[in-house]
Amino acid sequence: MLGLPRYMYRIVEEIERHAKEVGLDFYTTIFEMVPYDTMNEIAAYQGFPTRYPHWRFGMQYERLSKSYTYGLHKIYEMVINNDPCYAYLLEGNSLVDQKMVIAHVFAHCDFFKNNQWFAATNRKMIDEMANHGARIRRSIERRGLENVERFLDVCLSIDNLIDVHSPFIRRERIESDADEEPVQVSRIEAKPYMEEYVNPPQVLEAERKRREAEREHAKQKLPAQPVKDVMGFLVEHAPLEPYERNLLEMVREEAYYFAPQGQTKIMNEGWASFWHSRLLTGRVLSAAEIVDFADNHSMTMQTSPQKLNPYKLGLDLFRDIEDRWNRGAFGREYEDCDDIVARESWNRQLDLGLGKIFEVRRIYNDITFIDEFLTPEFAARQMMYTFGYNPKTSRWEIFSRQFEAIKAQILRDLTNFGQPEIYVEDANHKNRGELMLKHTHAGVDLQPDYGQATLANLVRIWRRPVNLRTVVGDKRRIWHHDGTEFKELPG
Amino acid sequence: MAEKIRRDQGRFREIVRGTVRKNLKKYISRGEMIGQQGKKQVRIPMPQIDIPNFRFGQREQGGVGQGEGEEGQPLSPGEEGDGPGGGKAGKDPSEHELDVEVELEELAQILGEELELPKILPKGQRRIRAASDKYTGIARIGPESLRHFRRTYREALKRQIASGVYDPQRPMVIPFKEDLRYRSWKEDVQPQSNAVIVYMMDVSGSMGEEQKEIVRIESFWIDAWLRSQYKGIESRYIIHDADAREVDRETFFRTKESGGTLISSAYRLCLQILTKDYPADEWNIYPFHFSDGDNWSPDDTRKCLKLLEDELLPRANVFCYGQVYSPYGSGRFLKDLRGHFDDHETLILSEIRNRDAIIGSIKDFLGKGK
Numbered sequence: 128m129l130g131l132p133r134y135m136y137r138i139v140e141e142i143e144r145h146a147k148e149v150g151l152d153f154y155t156t157i158f159e160m161v162p163y164d165t166m167n168e169i170a171a172y173q174g175f176p177t178r179y180p181h182w183r184f185g186m187q188y189e190r191l192s193k194s195y196t197y198g199l200h201k202i203y204e205m206v207i208n209n210d211p212c213y214a215y216l217l218e219g220n221s222l223v224d225q226k227m228v229i230a231h232v233f234a235h236c237d238f239f240k241n242n243q244w245f246a247a248t249n250r251k252m253i254d255e256m257a258n259h260g261a262r263i264r265r266s267i268e269r270r271g272l273e274n275v276e277r278f279l280d281v282c283l284s285i286d287n288l289i290d291v292h293s294p295f296i297r298r299e300r301i302e303s304d305a306d307e308e309p310v311q312v313s314r315i316e317a318k319p320y321m322e323e324y325v326n327p328p329q330v331l332e333a334e335r336k337r338r339e340a341e342r343e344h345a346k347q348k349l350p351a352q353p354v355k356d357v358m359g360f361l362v363e364h365a366p367l368e369p370y371e372r373n374l375l376e377m378v379r380e381e382a383y384y385f386a387p388q389g390q391t392k393i394m395n396e397g398w399a400s401f402w403h404s405r406l407l408t409g410r411v412l413s414a415a416e417i418v419d420f421a422d423n424h425s426m427t428m429q430t431s432p433q434k435l436n437p438y439k440l441g442l443d444l445f446r447d448i449e450d451r452w453n454r455g456a457f458g459r460e461y462e463d464c465d466d467i468v469a470r471e472s473w474n475r476q477l478d479l480g481l482g483k484i485f486e487v488r489r490i491y492n493d494i495t496f497i498d499e500f501l502t503p504e505f506a507a508r509q510m511m512y513t514f515g516y517n518p519k520t521s522r523w524e525i526f527s528r529q530f531e532a533i534k535a536q537i538l539r540d541l542t543n544f545g546q547p548e549i550y551v552e553d554a555n556h557k558n559r560g561e562l563m564l565k566h567t568h569a570g571v572d573l574q575p576d577y578g579q580a581t582l583a584n585l586v587r588i589w590r591r592p593v594n595l596r597t598v599v600g601d602k603r604r605i606w607h608h609d610g611t612e613f614k615e616l617p618g
Numbered sequence: 619m620a621e622k623i624r625r626d627q628g629r630f631r632e633i634v635r636g637t638v639r640k641n642l643k644k645y646i647s648r649g650e651m652i653g654q655q656g657k658k659q660v661r662i663p664m665p666q667i668d669i670p671n672f673r674f675g676q677r678e679q680g681g682v683g684q685g686e687g688e689e690g691q692p693l694s695p696g697e698e699g700d701g702p703g704g705g706k707a708g709k710d711p712s713e714h715e716l717d718v719e720v721e722l723e724e725l726a727q728i729l730g731e732e733l734e735l736p737k738i739l740p741k742g743q744r745r746i747r748a749a750s751d752k753y754t755g756i757a758r759i760g761p762e763s764l765r766h767f768r769r770t771y772r773e774a775l776k777r778q779i780a781s782g783v784y785d786p787q788r789p790m791v792i793p794f795k796e797d798l799r800y801r802s803w804k805e806d807v808q809p810q811s812n813a814v815i816v817y818m819m820d821v822s823g824s825m826g827e828e829q830k831e832i833v834r835i836e837s838f839w840i841d842a843w844l845r846s847q848y849k850g851i852e853s854r855y856i857i858h859d860a861d862a863r864e865v866d867r868e869t870f871f872r873t874k875e876s877g878g879t880l881i882s883s884a885y886r887l888c889l890q891i892l893t894k895d896y897p898a899d900e901w902n903i904y905p906f907h908f909s910d911g912d913n914w915s916p917d918d919t920r921k922c923l924k925l926l927e928d929e930l931l932p933r934a935n936v937f938c939y940g941q942v943y944s945p946y947g948s949g950r951f952l953k954d955l956r957g958h959f960d961d962h963e964t965l966i967l968s969e970i971r972n973r974d975a976i977i978g979s980i981k982d983f984l985g986k987g988k
Contacts, residue, residue: 168623182633185626268759283669430684432693514693515680523693536682547672571674580670
């Protein structure tokens with residue numbers, strides 16, 4: 128193992144042994160100890176040693192190094208979903224901190240390897256990212272930095288328009304129904320002797336032909352059903368130059384790689400915290416180290432009035448699940464019991480907890496995790512509330528402590544990563560080759576200025592006007608951009 | 619490794635400064651973080667560029683939080699939660715007075731967004747050598763005349779060995795298109811180091827504390843900005859009342875003097891310095907002179923005009939004269955200069971009425987790209 132001093136190597140070995148004993152299952156994990164500036168750099172590149180050149184990495188680096196300099200922020204650990212897993216430890220951390228991080232990392236690796244939502248991710252992503260870097264660098268040499276960077280910015284501006292479920296969907300082409308209903312032509316009611324005049328046969332025939340043609344046309348409609356993977360659709364159908372298509376494809380691939388991490392933030396951090404805490408307090412640490420650990424651990428678990436801390440939420444939910452399944456506090460009998468005292472002291476001594484949490488880490492993502500395991504008791508214990516902006520008092524206020532409201536709000540924030548859902552509806556809108564997108568409005572409007580700019584970027588890719596069906600202040604609207612001018616039309 | 623991130627960071631700074639990609643300017647937000655320095659709380663500037671995307675309007679969103687509080691109770695405006703690892707962010711900024719802390723270089727850059735650099739002319743031997751392109755790099759594309767024979771074949775050999783095609787018995791190395799390597803140049807971005815700035819300040823009795831302060835502030839910023847742009851720039855400082863003397867930077871910004879005013883003394887000393895150390899054919903010369911415009915006698919003013927016309931203006935790329943408004947001074951000198959030189963190409967005049975006018979005056983001097 129390169130990059131680790133011998134004493135650290137021994138610690139890693141020991142913790143790895145413990146991690147395996149409790150049932151964690153991970154790829155080979157390679158640790159490296161780096162100084163803070165290297166750590167900041169790696170973090171700016173989202174964990175990857177080699178990526179393509181882009182100013183936003185520089186921006187991220189500047190943020191990280193400034194906040195490190197002023198003691199606002201310190202990155203303890205970085206771990207990459209890859210086979211083998213790579214993890215970076217910060218040089219100069221105390222030994223207790225390092226132990227905590229190492230245990231934390233092993234649990235992350237276990238999660239990457241076993242959680243189903245990661246099943247479709249590229250496990251050789253370090254190589255892939257380096258390849259992207261090389262390809263984009265070559266493009267820059269040929270096309271010039273400015274051109275490539277501009278187009279990358281365009282691609283990045285739509286890199287949230289992906290469908291996290293698409294890697295798992297296998298669509299069979301539905302063969303068109305052989306005995307389709309024949310096309311019906313509506314007739315105007317008439318007395319039999321007037322029939323020929325009111326409904327002339329040749330007109331009816333022409334109308335039938337027209338409708339048939341329409342039906343045929345609808346079959347050829349692109350896309351046949353709305354497509355949420357807007358990026359993928361554009362890679363396939365937009366009139367791009369080969370190098371542009373490459374760039375778009377690479378940005379898309381990277382977006383898909385990172386998506387499961389966004390989908391499982393609470394679970395992943397919860398899982399890692401659950402195990403670092405259990406391994407360290409139960410196995411690794413000596414009595415002398417416990418207080419230091421507790422100090423650091425509690426800092427990580429800090430709660431905030433305006434944001435849920437995924438580490439804490441995840442950890443406490445896993446602990447709650449373990450406890451409930453140990454006690455047998457689940458299922459019909461438990462759910463139907465309204466006796467609070469009985470519920471609290473419920474204990475069937477099933478000891479199913481450990482098995483249950485391993486199952487949970489395998490098949491759930493944050494949305495299903497919260498939906499299934501967030502209970503009213505838990506929310507009350509955690510003193511959760513919903514908050515929002517009150518236009519009447521023009522300040523942010525606590526809205527509600529109702530369980531339903533809290534759960535709905537968390538789920539809403541998690542749905543589609545808290546991003547608006549956008550679909551491609553029609554690639555040949557008005558038969559003019561315009562792109563029609565649809566925003567499924569779920570109560571919150573889009574930010575108009577950013578929306579406009581994004582539409583302009585889409586025009587750059589589609590090379591024809593782009594429309595977005597949305598809702599602005601309860602009114603249906605179509606946003607239209609033709610590359611030079613933006614218009615809001617009634618929808 | 620470090621070089622890559624430096625390049626990305628450099629690119630980001632260029633964009634923020636507005637020297638490239640001007641269309642991104644509207645997405646730059648000058649965010650800041652609250653930090654701690656000793657016991658003081660400081661704001662740390664944190665410029666950020668947003669890549670626009672479809673997102674929800676901010677105000678309408680809410681969230682879930684944890685903690686005490688009744689329904690309807692306002693949340694204290696605080697920063698977003700901590701990132702991974704849970705650092706210690708400064709809490710409750712409203713409780714403390716905030717000090718604005720900005721890095722000098724950063725401010726100079728912000729200033730620079732509004733300004734153009736003075737054009738430094740190619741003068742002297744040093745410059746010519748510094749700007750030459752050096753063929754030290756290797757590129758994958760280039761003209762055939764620059765093909766690097768050995769590197770090309772080495773790449774081909776590497777590829778053949780890697781793909782198992784190479785046969786040591788019959789060593790035949792045939793480069794493909796991908797193997798081709800070309801000599802490539804690197805532009806030496808070493809900034810020109812042959813510019814000199816001579817700062818002259820009137821410290822006579824008619825210049826009050828406020829006037830001196832204005833001059834100090836202005837010349838400090840001009841100095842800070844030019845230094846941030848041209849590493850290795852040389853600066854000389856002259857203060858004068860009835861007599862001129864050269865001082866170091868410290869003294870220039872600190873000194874308190876009083877007495878009469880003979881502007882020509884400063885110009886003469888400036889000329890001495892220039893003839894001795896900075897021949898005009900090898901140096902870009904930028905003299906700045908600040909005064910309240912109150913010269914001792916018309917006679918001396920005539921001397922000044924003559925010195926300017928015959929000696930200083932021909933040598934200087936541009937001569938900048940800034941006149942600070944003073945209740946005691948006559949402000950005559952500016953009028954005399956205007957009358958005599960009327961729109962001279964290399965003479966820039968600026969009037970500084972008060973502190974608020976400083977930024978405008980700096981723009982007068984540096985905003986023309988001369």
